[in-house]
Amino acid sequence: MDESPGLSDQYRKASPWPVFVALGLPLSEIGLVFDLFPIAVGGLLLFCGSIVGLLLESEYATTMWKPLIVMSGLLGVFGGLLIVADGTTDVTLLTRAYATFAAAIVMALGVVAGKLFVPKRGIPT
Amino acid sequence: MESKIFDKETLLDLTVNFIPLGIILTFIAVFAVVSPWGFDIRASGIMYAVMIIMFTALGVLTYLSGKAIAGDEKTKPVYSQGQAFLDDSEPIEHEEADHDVDQNDHAVDETDDDETGAGADNEETDAESDEEVTANNDEEATADNDEEVTADNDEEATVDNDDESSKSDN
Amino acid sequence: MAINAQIALTVFMGVLLIAVIAWLTRIEDWRSYSASAGGVVSQGERSEYIEQEKPAGIVRWLTTVDHKDIGILYGAYGLFAFAVGGLMVAAMRIELATPNTTFIEPAVYNSLLTSHGITMLFLFGTPIIAAFANYLVPLIIGADDMAFPRINAIAFWLLPPSAIMIWAGFFAQPLGLGFGPAQTAWTMYTPLSAGVGNDPAGGAGIDLMLLGLHLSGVAATMGAINFIATIFTQRDENVSWANLDIFSWTILTQSGLILFAFPLLGSALLMLLADRKFGTTFFLTDGGNMLWQHLFWFFGHPEVYILVLPMMGIVSYVLPRFAGRQLFGFKFVVYSTLAIGVLSFGVWAHHMFATGMDPRLRASFMAVSLAIAIPSAVKTFNWITTLWNGRLRLTTPMLFCIGFVSNFIIGGVTGVFLASIPVDLVLHDTYYVVGHFHYIVMGAIAFAGFAGIYYWFPLVTRRMYQATLGKAHFALSFIGTNITFFAMILLGYGGMPRRYATYLPQFFTLNAIATVGAMILLVGQIIFVWNLVTSWLGGKRIESGDPWNLKEDGVHTVEWQWLDRRIETALTDGGDEEPIADGGEVRTDGGTESDDD
Numbered sequence A: 001m002d003e004s005p006g007l008s009d010q011y012r013k014a015s016p017w018p019v020f021v022a023l024g025l026p027l028s029e030i031g032l033v034f035d036l037f038p039i040a041v042g043g044l045l046l047f048c049g050s051i052v053g054l055l056l057e058s059e060y061a062t063t064m065w066k067p068l069i070v071m072s073g074l075l076g077v078f079g080g081l082l083i084v085a086d087g088t089t090d091v092t093l094l095t096r097a098y099a100t101f102a103a104a105i106v107m108a109l110g111v112v113a114g115k116l117f118v119p120k121r122g123i124p125t
Numbered sequence B: 001m002e003s004k005i006f007d008k009e010t011l012l013d014l015t016v017n018f019i020p021l022g023i024i025l026t027f028i029a030v031f032a033v034v035s036p037w038g039f040d041i042r043a044s045g046i047m048y049a050v051m052i053i054m055f056t057a058l059g060v061l062t063y064l065s066g067k068a069i070a071g072d073e074k075t076k077p078v079y080s081q082g083q084a085f086l087d088d089s090e091p092i093e094h095e096e097a098d099h100d101v102d103q104n105d106h107a108v109d110e111t112d113d114d115e116t117g118a119g120a121d122n123e124e125t126d127a128e129s130d131e132e133v134t135a136n137n138d139e140e141a142t143a144d145n146d147e148e149v150t151a152d153n154d155e156e157a158t159v160d161n162d163d164e165s166s167k168s169d170n
Numbered sequence C: 001m002a003i004n005a006q007i008a009l010t011v012f013m014g015v016l017l018i019a020v021i022a023w024l025t026r027i028e029d030w031r032s033y034s035a036s037a038g039g040v041v042s043q044g045e046r047s048e049y050i051e052q053e054k055p056a057g058i059v060r061w062l063t064t065v066d067h068k069d070i071g072i073l074y075g076a077y078g079l080f081a082f083a084v085g086g087l088m089v090a091a092m093r094i095e096l097a098t099p100n101t102t103f104i105e106p107a108v109y110n111s112l113l114t115s116h117g118i119t120m121l122f123l124f125g126t127p128i129i130a131a132f133a134n135y136l137v138p139l140i141i142g143a144d145d146m147a148f149p150r151i152n153a154i155a156f157w158l159l160p161p162s163a164i165m166i167w168a169g170f171f172a173q174p175l176g177l178g179f180g181p182a183q184t185a186w187t188m189y190t191p192l193s194a195g196v197g198n199d200p201a202g203g204a205g206i207d208l209m210l211l212g213l214h215l216s217g218v219a220a221t222m223g224a225i226n227f228i229a230t231i232f233t234q235r236d237e238n239v240s241w242a243n244l245d246i247f248s249w250t251i252l253t254q255s256g257l258i259l260f261a262f263p264l265l266g267s268a269l270l271m272l273l274a275d276r277k278f279g280t281t282f283f284l285t286d287g288g289n290m291l292w293q294h295l296f297w298f299f300g301h302p303e304v305y306i307l308v309l310p311m312m313g314i315v316s317y318v319l320p321r322f323a324g325r326q327l328f329g330f331k332f333v334v335y336s337t338l339a340i341g342v343l344s345f346g347v348w349a350h351h352m353f354a355t356g357m358d359p360r361l362r363a364s365f366m367a368v369s370l371a372i373a374i375p376s377a378v379k380t381f382n383w384i385t386t387l388w389n390g391r392l393r394l395t396t397p398m399l400f401c402i403g404f405v406s407n408f409i410i411g412g413v414t415g416v417f418l419a420s421i422p423v424d425l426v427l428h429d430t431y432y433v434v435g436h437f438h439y440i441v442m443g444a445i446a447f448a449g450f451a452g453i454y455y456w457f458p459l460v461t462r463r464m465y466q467a468t469l470g471k472a473h474f475a476l477s478f479i480g481t482n483i484t485f486f487a488m489i490l491l492g493y494g495g496m497p498r499r500y501a502t503y504l505p506q507f508f509t510l511n512a513i514a515t516v517g518a519m520i521l522l523v524g525q526i527i528f529v530w531n532l533v534t535s536w537l538g539g540k541r542i543e544s545g546d547p548w549n550l551k552e553d554g555v556h557t558v559e560w561q562w563l564d565r566r567i568e569t570a571l572t573d574g575g576d577e578e579p580i581a582d583g584g585e586v587r588t589d590g591g592t593e594s595d596d597d
């Protein structure tokens, strides 16, 4: 990567993240409601990833690892709730729970990989 | 102090909300007297609750907004809507100007919490507003009208109190 | 689901994510974030990069967090939705020109009916207000931007997906995806919408619509939080509560209403979705239908005020400018705005008078509904008194403001009658109700929107619209509105029920008249769009920051001062744009500002 500054450094009234937050949310909703595994996983990753990007950009967070872990944990809890609720509904919620777990695991793996392989000047996955 | 904010003029402004309050009150009274369907704790309870909750909520909001508006009115220069930091705008004069002198010192701390002002250091807004402040925003209309802020209401009595400005302050 | 489809979806999702990442790495420098390694980029360091505020081209619009740009995006989006909703209803009115099915099938009619209502309320009404609020509130209260610019951008970008989901059924049917658009009407009453009995009203189309609505609710809530934070914390020090302008007051009140109403709608929608998809029974047990109606209308009535309050704010702000004086009884208007805000949460069951609820309960909602009419009437008197003996200038925005007042009176008075239980029991679910609320949503809300668009058109574009076309737009809109919706009020007196694709022959004449009115409206709106587009591209440049000659009457306001400075800087900088003072004969008072191009 060259030395040129990123969009949100260069322009104080621009940020690439909001569009993707707004794309990730409906995708994950659709994926979870209609039980479309890949859409759910991808949507959740896009949604959570963009939120992390936003947090970093606005300097609410200094590294991406902590927010990623928190979101991974939240998704884990949500997936767990789906499993608990599964017994009480007519429709099986298991695949939806797995989709949530999958997204959580991908993020957790991302953090592990980042910690291991991105020692300095981090360029995340 | 309260009574100074809620003086005759303010109460007059608030009459607009006393009317719906009165209507609700009237209905409460009428339904108490005339009850063709009798009294049932569940149905009638909810019936009175709806009206009483609305009455109280409107009363509370009227009180709070009256305090905020009339409070600011008595401690700060009042401009017509949309003209507060216009370069050549003058505060409008209101009839009660002579009351202001003794009210100023009391009322200031009274309304302090209402006036969160432009430079409020809200934790969450910090990050974003900071970076914007540092950048040069020459085109923004952050008016430099200190003279008007310092202008004292009482001395402005010469401002022509023509029919338009007095109406706007009605 | 078939394996093939799963694979296709996986590939689709993978490609999408990779594309996103590729795009992001192209435009973002990730290293500037990794504070752990490189240290936070300090403000000083950062500012040397800033040459301009925004990137160029399409990227600017996709990434902007500037309130003015977001306002323009909201406006474009709202107008697009207005066109879609308008074309939908044009088809419906053509069908209703004759008593029998001639033009579209009843099922299509029902789908259009549903989408028309939802589009106009959630995709046109709420966003067009957000357009004005985003652009203007920070300028008028002297804030640098919204309190949370990025949340502001998210709130906008949630809307396009939401529209696609709401309209999805219309695309799915021709694509052969096995479901059609929802036919539930905008109120989505159960058990029909809960999918009982083979889900006759739309299948997955309803699910997607519920999700889309939910999304638009999330967007509205985020916007509301932003406005509340902005108005409370970012005001210029001269802007006290006593001289906060009326438009910001109405936006503040509206945001409060949104904050209480939309999350409730969101929850109700999710409950309905759970009933449909996961086998819960929130709305399927005894009393479930009443539960839905209560939840829906607890949101639904505040929603109508969410739409009308800011529009009243625009009228209260614009109308005095062309009456050459300040708004009469400014504080009356502020207090009555707040009163409407509170009371609108205590009237919802006036939409349910005919459901057979307990008469005692019903009576209390009648009481509050009658009480809420007072603050609305007070505003009307204030507008009229402002006009009284004023130096009126009948510019296009002013005409729309006056049209607003006139239509609001008819809409409001018919509403007060409906609030009275005995009258409502007769008129409920007839075209009278349709006439009532269209006098308000079209005759008032849309009119105020037009007034605002024309009034601030020079502020945004630095060009003037074409006055003759503007006046033609007003004339056609005003005549069309009154023909169409007055005919509907009469139809209601005659007892014609609403929400049917066919009707008894005895209602033919008035229906034909209503269709003619709707066509007049359609022509007017085509002129409007034409005027906007051509004037934006090639309208006459304005010369100064006071295109309306407001200074003359002492009713100049700060957003025009901002424009003045902008024009000055553009001139002294040598101007990245063509010189502004080219017109010479730009007339600013009566809308004879420009001829075509």
Ligand code: HEM
Residues within 6 Å of the ligand: C187, C303, C304, C305, C307, C308, C350, C351, C369, C370, C372, C373, C376, C411, C412, C413, C415, C416, C417, C418, C419, C420, C424, C427, C428, C429, C433, C436, C437, C440, C441, C445
């Ligand atoms: C002046 C105060 C108002 C009163 C007392 C009032 C009263 C009513 C009543 C009682 C109904 C129910 C009629 C029925 O279904 O039998 C109704 C319906 C409706 N009103 Fe109003 N209204 C007022 C103002 C407004 C405003 C300002 C708006 C819009 C911004 C509005 C929009 C509607 C809508 C959309 C419906 C129809 C809902 C439906 O059934 O689909 N009303 N109004």
Ligand SMILES: [Cu+2]
Residues within 6 Å of the ligand: C300, C301, C304, C347, C348, C350, C351
């Ligand atoms: Cu209502």
